[in-house]
Structures are given as C-alpha cells and as structure tokens.
Amino acid sequence: MAASTHWLATATAQSVLERGGTAVDAAVAAAFVLHVVEPHLNGPGGDLTALVAPAGEHPFVLAGQGAAPAAATIEHYRSLGLDEVPGAGPLAAAVPGSVVAWLHLLETRGTWELADVLAPALGYARDGHPVHENVVRVITAVAPLFEEHWPTSAAQWMPGGTAPAPGDMITNEPWAAVLARLMGAGEAPSSSAGSSRESRVRAAIDWWNREVGSAVEEFVREPVQHSLGGALPGVLTAADLAAYAPAEEEPVALSFRGVDVVKAGPWSQGPVLLQALAILEARAATSPHGDAVLDPSTALGVHTITEALKLALADRDAWYGDPAHAEVPLAELLSASYAAERAAAISENASREVRPGRPGGRSPWMPPVRSAGETAADPLPGSGEPTLDRAGRQRGDTCHLDVVDRHGTMISVTPSGGWLQSSPTIPGLGFCLGTRLQMAWLDEDAPSRLAPGIRPRSTLSPTMLVRDGRVIEALGTPGGDQQDQWQLLYLLRRLVGGYEPQQAIDAPMFHTDAMVSSFEPRTVQPASLTVESRLGDSVIEELRARGHEVTVMGPWSLGRLSCVGVDPERGCFYAAANSRGAQGYAAGR
Template sequence: MTEFTTRPEILGTFGVVTSTHWIASAVGMSILEKGGNAFDAAVATGFVLQILEPHLVGPGGDMPALVYSAKTGKVEVICAQGPAPAGATIEHYRTEGMTLIPGDGLLATVIPGAFDGWMLMLRDYGTMSVRDVLEPAIHYAEHGHPMLPRVSATIKGLADFFEKEWPTSFETWLPGGVAPEPHALFRNPVLAATYTRIVKEAESAKGRENQIDAARDAFYRGFVAQAIEDYLKTAEVMDASGSRHKGVLTAADMAGWSATVEAPQTLDYHGWSIAKTGPWGQGPVLLQSLALLKGIDVAAMDPLGADFVHTVVETMKLAYADREVYYGDPAFANVPMEQLLSDVYNDERRGLIAPQASMQLRPGILPGFEAQHALTMEMLGSMSGTGAVYEPTMSHLTEKRGDTVHIDVIDRDGNMVSVTPSGGWLQSSPIIPGLGFCLNSRAQMFWLKPGLPTSLAPGKRPRTTLTPSIALYEGRPTLAFGTPGGDQQDQWQLSFFLRYVHHKQNLQAAIDMPLFHTAHFPGSFYPRTSQPGNVMIESNIGPAAIKALKAMGHDITEAEPWSVGRLTAARRDTDGLLRAAATPRLMQAYAIGR
C-alpha cells in the first residue's frame, strides 16, 4: 500500500534519539555528539523530560527500561519500579477507610525508583559522569524552558485545589500566585538546586562509578530521603478519597532499596523475538496478544480495515483479561507465564475470537489457579463502576490525570535503549519542601483484597502499566519502540508492530496510521472502571470501517484524527543504517538523527 507520512522517517549512521519532546530529543542527540553512548543519551534525555513534561513524569517517579548492550550481546530489563513501603499493609489502608487506593495523595506513594534506575544505567552501561547527564536538566530548571500549553492547562485546572490543599505545589507551579501561560519561560529553581547538590555530593567521591554511587546515596540515604521523611512525618493531605491522609513511606524504606537488572520476558513471532518486562508490568499482554495472533493471517488483512481492528481488539480483550487474574510481582506470586504464552493455551483461546464483539471479561482458567480465578472474578463482579479512565495522552478527555513519557535511542555501535519513565506527576501529591518535586501515585494499582497477585503488600512491586519494547529480528536486536498511555500502551504498540511487520510500512508510516484501543477491561488507575465492548478509534480510519465495526457489535467512540497515542520508534538495520520516527500527535514528539 502507498505510504503516507506526516514527516520523514529519520535516517542516519551516527545515532538516533526519539522522545516525546523535541528539546529532550535534542539533548539526547547532543550527548551522542559529545561522545556519549546510547545509555548516556537516554539518561540525560530522561532527566530533561522531568523538567519539560512535569505533568507526565517527575524525579519521584518510576522507570522500566529495555536495554541492549553491544558489549555484552544481551537484552536486559532495568527494573526501577519501586515497591510498596513497609507500612503499606491492607490492614492499615482499611483502617484509613479505603476500599480502593486513591489516585493521588500520600497513601498512593511507593518508593521512588526512577533516580536509582537512571544511575544504574549510567554506571553499568554508560560512560559519562553524573554532571554530564544532569547538567541539561539543571539548565532548563534553573534558566527556564517553554511551558507546554497542556502543562499550563493542567496547572490552571488545579490552581484552586493547590492553593487550598497543597500549598507547596501552589508555590512551585503558580509562582507569585499566577499560573504560567502557554509557551512562557518557566523555572523550577528549587529542583535545579536539588540536582546541583546531588552533583556536588557525587563529585566528593573519586572515580566515575564511585561518584554515581555517591549520587545514589545522596538521593536514597542522604539529604533527599531525609527531606522526604521530614515532610511525611507530619503531612496529612487531601486525596481523591475526599479525605486527608498521611503517607507511610520512610527514609528506611528508601535506604533499603535499589534498582535491579533482570532477564526479559520474550516471545517469537514471524522471525521476530519481542522482549518485554516480566509480569510485574503489563508488558506480557503484548506477547500474549502475539501468541494468539500467530494462528491468524494478519498479513492478509487491510491494516485500515474493520477486520484488522476487530481481530486485534478481540485479541487484546483476552490478553488483558488474563492480566487481571495472573499478573503481579513474581517475587510474591506464582505467575504462570510459560503456560500463558504456550501454543497449547493460545490455540484453545484463539477459538474465542468470534465474528461479533465480546461483552464479557474472559480470562482463562489454568490448572491450579481455579481459586485465584474465582476470587478475582468475584472481586471484579462486585465493582459497579463503569466509564473510561485515561491518562492525559487522551487530551480530549482530561487535562488533570498523570501520564508518561517515552525514549528510544540507538547509537552507532548498536547499543539500544527503550525506556518509559513515569510517575511523580505534578498532580500526584504535594511538592516536598526544599526539593522541588513530588512523590508518585503508583500504589493505586494494588488491590485491597487479600489473596491476589496484585494485593497490596510491603516490598511488592505494583503491576505497572509502563511497558517499553525491544524486538530482535532473526536474533539481531533491531527495533526499540514504545508510547505513553497507561493501559493503552501495549494496545497502540501492538497495532504499530503488526502494521510494521506485516504491511511493510516504514516506521513513520506505521506510527501515523489511525490508532484505536479498548477500555473493555478494568483500568489500572483509580477508580478502576471499565467499558465493556468499548472501542475508541481515530475517525480518519474512515466511515466504512467504523460502520462495519458497529455492525460487529463494538461500542464505538470516535476520536478526533491525530489525537490518540504518542508512539516513538528507532531501528538498526544489518548494515548499520539507523532509522527513527515519532508521532505527530500533540505536536511534541520528535526524532533526531544523523
């Protein structure tokens, strides 16, 4: 089919960087130009995004990364998803009057993991110093950056709440009592001072690796952790429950935790091998979807046709249903990924994909897991809430919910990074005095019912929606891709990947094609609602496809063209040619390379 692109697919041989903000991509490219590798570039890009898109990511957030090192020849996962604090028990939250963990405030906080993850990536895979990678973020925080209209709108929408309930946030985001206007220069001098002090303390040690470890100590065992504990000892703040609550995070929780490296979960599909996080994240739903689609002739379908959309949506409904029953932190739960990805299981499940849209949540029942399946379905059946809950990627629905950013980098040596940082949004919780940033709200993804893989427990990782991807072709690391968007992340990635693999679109063309997703299953974010049978689809897919999908029984919500998803992607060919692309949606993401 004829390729249409909104901008060129970027080509080069030296390096490519693509992210959800043009300044961040430029910063990453500048690191490559200075002699840094893909990992150095990703770290610097990630810290700058905290400054540029504070409604989507912050220093108190979390970060999973897929990395490929040309030196070791391995694809690995960096897990910087902080777990629940020691005081985060179901009993405590129940005594606080909770039936669901709210989507903001202090009870929703887990250990902030992003900083340690970035430092681990820098130390073990990168080449540069703490100063090298933090200086760009310090510059934009101290001297100013152009305020995105979406950030301005978010702050204005929260101004009264901040002034009344979260005064430290009011002071930070509305300096002088005035919300920043779109495109005006905005500064966060307190955050700049925090990162400047971390650099100074790092440089009191000798040697690059020792300096990086000193920076980690400053954050998790030094002045940052102490400032967080000092605030949380007395702070009692309003959250989405409608009441004020204290947090349970302590400096001891932070001091005893560090990011880790683990093997990815993988699946082979038509010559490709796709690597994702383990089931402590939602990443395996992409693999389960592909395992189902292996037995369907996707290549024969029109990638803009109703049959393609219907098949992909019905496939995702099945994969996400299994997520609800089986996924969770493998350190706390037996997650049967081998069975869930097996041909035997998926050959049987594939028969559930019918010509008409399903209205039921249909997780599989695996031997030995019958009680877990029944408990999950009983709990979900007792929930009455319906209606979609989205992050602000869905800009036409909300300006106030937190979201995510994404980065893909490949350098000339073939090192590769796909990383989806998130959390610590300006909407999450109040600014910590003296630090210039707030904590995350990732604990909202736990259930307060015992006996589930995602039941709240101290030390357990929440089942994050953050899900970067690296794909190998014929055993060679080839493609890095991802998107913000919460529960929609793997849905948008799936349609992108299928169109790229089966319909031979270039990266930009595959990203530009109309996107769709379903909210059929329970959302991961408070208040955990669902819309059975729902499909949201960009209207530029065409009236014929939409009419046909409605005839198949789908509950269609038409989105404006160019309003769904924020995909980015990068590729390395066998001859060393590098490619990159970024979505035109929201007019922020950019790919850069040469």
C-alpha cells in the same frame, strides 16, 4: 539516533551522542530533561521501566519500579476506611525508583561524569524553558485542588496565584538545587567517594537516599488531601528509600514472524503484547481470512485485534503480579496451545464481559468488575493517570525515550509517575511522589496485592525487537493501559503489513477500555472501542454493527509512539517519532 516524546529531550540525547557519549549517557541526560520539561507526565518521584541492549549483547530489563513501603499493608489502608488505594496523594506512593535507577545505569554502564550528564536538566530547571501548552492545561485543570488543599503545589506551579501561559519561561529552582547537590555529592572534599567515576556516581546515590529520603519522610507525616478518604498522612520513610535498589532482570520474549519481541516480565503489563500476538497468530492460522484478520485498517482486523486484546488484558488483571511474590503461570500464558484456546473464544461480535482464562487448569482471581456508572466521580482532579479519560478525551499521558549509539547499544525506556498533579509538591525538593500503588489491590488473594516489599503491577512497557540474535529496534509509547495496544498495531503494520516505521506510527490508531482500569476509578467498559476518525466511516459503522461501542476521536489524537533501529541490510540507523501534538521528535545522523 534518538527519539522521544519531547523535542528538548531528543535534542539533549543527540547532543550527548554527537559529543562522543554512549546511548546510556544520552538516555540518562535526556531522562532528567524529561523530568523538567514534561512535569505533568513524569518526575523524580516517579518510576521507569527500561530495556537495555549493550552492543552485541542480549537485552536486559532495568526495573526502576519501587516496591510498597514497609508500612503499606492492607490492614493499615483498611483501617483508614479505604476499599482501594487512592489515585492521588502520598498513600498512593511506591518507593521512588526513577532517579536511583538512572544513576545506577550511569554508574554501571555509562562513560560520562554525572555533572556532565545532569548539566542540561540543571540548565532548564534553573534558567528556565518555554512551558508547553499541555503543561499549562494540566495546571489550570488542577488549580482548585492546589489552591484549596495542596498549597506547596500552588506555590511551585502557580507563582503569583495564576497558572503560566503557554510559552512562558518557567523554572524549578528547588529541583535545580537538588541537581546541583547531586552533582557535587561525589566531589566534596569530605566525601569518601574515591577517585573513580563510578564511585562518584555512587556517592550521589548515597546522598539521594540520605538527604532526599529524610525530606520525603518529614513531609508525608503531615495529613494531606487524598483522592479517597480525606486528609491522611503517608507511610513512606527514609528507610524505604535507603532500602531501594533497581533490579536488572531477564526479559520475556515471543517469536512472531521471524522477530523475537522482547518485553519486561509480568510485574509490568509487557506480556500482554506477547499474548495478543500469540492469540492473533493462532486466529490467522485457523481463519478462512488468513492474515486479513491482522489488518488494523479494516473492520474485520480491528474487531479481531480488539477481541484478542480484551482476552490478553483480562489475563493481565487475573494473573500478573510481582513474580517474586506471586505465582504467575507465564509459560502457560505464552504457550501456543493456550493461545489457540483463547483465539477460539473470539466470535464475530464484540464480547461484553471480562474473560480471563484458566492456564494449566488454574482458577483465575477476578478483580472487581464495575462499570463507570457504578462509581462516584473523582473527588480530586489529580487522581488516576494523566492519559485519555473514560469518555475518550485527551488528558495527556506519560513519556517515552529511545536511543541507539554508534556502537549499536540500544535503550528503550518509559519513564512515568510523580507527575505534578499526583501528590503535593515537597518543599525544598521541587517534585512530588508517584501514585503507582493505586495498581495494587487491597485483597490478600490478588496476585498484585498491596504488601510491603511487593512491586505494584506497572503499565510501563517498552519493547525491543531481535532478529537472528541481533537487536534491531527499540520502541514504545506512553498511554497507561493503552501502551501495548498501540504498540501491537505498530508491530502488525511493520511485521505483517510491511510499513516503514514512520508510516506505522502515523497510521490510524485505536484501543479498548474493556479491562479493569489500572488507575482510579478502576472501572470497565466491556464493549468500548476508541478510534481515530481517520479509520473511516464505513469501518466505524461496521464495527458498531458488530456490537462495539465506538467513540470517535480526532484524526490525530491516539498514541505517542517513537522508535530507533538499525537496518543491517542497508547498513544504516533509523528513527521515527509521533507527529500527533507536534511535540515528539526524532533526530540523528
């Protein structure tokens, strides 16, 4: 089974599975297709967070998140007159992790040759694919930026001076050439790749680090327009790319209603979902309403869930960071006693302030808390993250992919970063750099501070479910700060409400922006609540009466969840995908 945010990626993964490939082979092939067909949402210069569960084994985290470059210091950014890391432009770039992470996974866990895995992406990049209307919408929105400041992006995405029309066949010839060279790197006669499949993939990684790293360094030396601070050079070097290696890490987990919910560690926002589940379990245990407070279809449930999310997200901003460089009190944050303490802070009305807790009696670091009205409008339309804007308008989001093979190996991955509007296109490579560093603070006391070698705290947050020691489901969604919010609703409907996967995905969604945004502008809307209109007028009015500032979106506008899983009782696999936007797709047999 395969499910993703784009039908061509799902079709690619399924075709690999049908031809005997494993979930790893299929996921890598599909991910490179996503680089091509959703370039406004992810790219080769971006990053990924994955949960990988080989058949019969416990899941591990594949951290395809690069760290801050060696020259990315608070002092340097301050010397440029910056108070925050820009939301667009090369100064916002962490070391690109996506391509090397995928190749590492193929090398260590895959079975197919690199050329076979990359063939679908090469075909779409070289021969073309019909461009989706959302890609066109983004290109049109940032066309003035491209024309005035980023001519290399204009040349790539607006050939002839105009944006493509929906359905036009578009190509990316520079990226196709890079893919072709990757495919041939380990097979060149002069190569020291050796005769094994693994050594050939390793040779491709070495070529990427050497050749792509040099091209990146040369390009970012020249000043380009950033979203803050005018025209500035970047700091990323070939040495930074060469030093990068993806990490395989132990996940964190929490037991909820007989299922272990598995997430990446606190360098991601993954534990937010676990904290919210723990807080809600504690609230249900003490409320006279019981499990009714966990129902996302009622005003009581929406209110309680939203307030629990606010508390968990406040802890994210105060405590989360790269655990190799910050003391993250994760055990206390996930403890039942702390969850009960946080649950007691939920009142009958909407809270209007950011309230991090004090796990173990510690004092929280407080990020700047500013409302949207306290910051200037974005200087560049490409800044921030391509998700819902602060007024609730749909801008796009990131990508997601789930795969399970016939052996039971399961993968859930959220690729992102390096979208076409994040930074100027690098000539000869056909892609741009990501902007993950915008999540780091220019404050030495922040757990997610900017410093060389530290991973910025990411929003990418896939999920796996384990029952009785067996992985039974992989799921996730794009959506920046909303990822774990939408997944929480899905899990409550599945594990408490008894919904089938597709029912849980299709049910009305909501989220809050009552946290410090992970993206420029880094503001807070303390009482905000964005809902799909299908939630119902009476529910919406009661939420407003409780003090929530409700923004009503279209009936099918929030969330892009997908999942794959195995049902041991029925002896079958299943998959489901988001129906919103008629773009996500699930397939299998």
